[in-house]
Amino acid sequence: MVRRRILAPLALVGLLAAVVVPAQAASRKPQHKTAGVVDYAFTPAKLTVTPGSKITWKWADGNSTSHDVKLVSAPKGVKKFTSPTYTAGVSFSKQLKTAGTYRFICSYHITMRETITVK
Numbered sequence: 336m337v338r339r340r341i342l343a344p345l346a347l348v349g350l351l352a353a354v355v356v357p358a359q360a361a362s363r364k365p366q367h368k369t370a371g372v373v374d375y376a377f378t379p380a381k382l383t384v385t386p387g388s389k390i391t392w393k394w395a396d397g398n399s400t401s402h403d404v405k406l407v408s409a410p411k412g413v414k415k416f417t418s419p420t421y422t423a424g425v426s427f428s429k430q431l432k433t434a435g436t437y438r439f440i441c442s443y444h445i446t447m448r449e450t451i452t453v454k
């Protein structure tokens with residue numbers, strides 16, 4: 336009976352760990368998010384993803400004006416990049432590995448801004 340009294344709480348801890356740990360691990364996994372590049376806006380304007388997530392910017396089919404995605408502010412050590420200039424029906428992807436705040440603009444339209452937080 337002594338053995339059973341010790342094992343029961345241990346079994347409960349094991350059960351809780353099995354339930355809680357995978358849920359946390361799953362939420363920290365890199366994600367794949369799509370961001371829209373539409374005429375004069377990035378959608379959404381704000382996005383939060385986990386480290387290592389891949390962002391795919393999609394230029395909307397209905398666009399009539401050219402846009403790019405230019406990283407203007409990034410966490411320390413992150414190399415800035417600018418996508419090619421496209422008008423419609425194309426996409427461009429980048430993986431954001433380092434935690435921090437990434438600010439994007441369109442080189443041609445100063446009002447087009449997007450902030451992606453990696454954490």
Ligand SMILES: [Cu+2]
Binds near residue numbers: 402403441443444
């Ligand atoms: Cu633009």
